Amino acid sequence: MKELKFLEGKKLTVVGYGSQGHAHALNLHDLGMDVTVGLRKGSKSWEKAENSGVKVATIGEAVKGADVIMILAPDESQPELYKSEIEENLKEGAYLGFAHGFNIHYERIIPKKGINVFMVAPKGPGHMVREIFEKGHGVPCLTAVYQDQSGDTQKVANAWANGIGRNVGIIKTTFKEETETDLFGEQAVLCGGVTELMQAGFDTLVEAGYNPEVAYFECVHEMKLIIDMVYEKGFAKMRDSISNTAEYGDYVTGKKIITEKTREVMKDILGDIQNGQFANKFIAETENGYKFMNEERAKYSDSKIEAVGSKMRAMVFKK
Ligand code: NDP
């Protein structure tokens, strides 16, 4: 496999065995690489990782002597983890990897001198990184280098990306660009933007007296069908597939929903990401025991849209 030689003969360690961790570890293991998963003592994932054939050790042991270490624990736990278990065990010339630039970009982790620091950020959720790989394809990855002690850190990053993503594609970026665009995309469009849009559409129909089940199909379920077309063929081909009625409605109504005001708000959101305010608020939330997030989770799990949704999914996906 292209450029995989920059990982061959090296001891690779993946810290964490969650969404991304299991995917990186298993994909590289399947390619014959020497992979150890680092987990905390008593970890609930220990047995699961061992049963899938990878070596498992405590984080400190797994980092000691490793040539390439990819940190795939949650972002908010990484600074403490780096200080307590990783830093002192990193050997001179080791390559330390991240899948998101957050901690390096916002200086929550200041990597020690004498090591290399890189990023491989798969453009997809962890379970897709694994599932698509198992089908013989891969997800594209962003790569970046922050510290290049050895002079070949980009090559190691490329090899890691090519390994977990089966050579599908690499886009070179920086820790700053990846962090800021990733946070913006998930907040303004992919997660925050899309869920509120679906919710508002659903609420509008239900409040006007329409059947919630019909509203759910129109405003939530069909989102995937349209997005799949955009994903596979682009906007123009998607508009080719929908009716002329739908296409006309798209042109005249879209700009009433996403107004100049919305675009201004998007600029403010981006500003808060660039000046670090969003990161500070998120860190304060984690230090506060996720109080706000737990309240929001409870609110959504009790909501009408979720109740209707689980009924509709049972119907659509029944075996
Ligand atoms: P997960 O929340 O899935 O990570 C869980 C794993 O981390 C578990 O193995 C868990 O251990 C371990 N872990 C949790 N807390 C600690 C701790 N305090 N000390 C040691 N180990 C701990 O993480 P993700 O896969 O979602 O994210 C990992 C990285 O990948 C992040 O930088 C994220 O931004 C990035 N990323 C994630 C994407 C995704 O799809 N989720 C997409 C692209 C990038 P245990 O098993 O013992 O509980």
Ligand code: MG
């Ligand atoms: Mg992202």
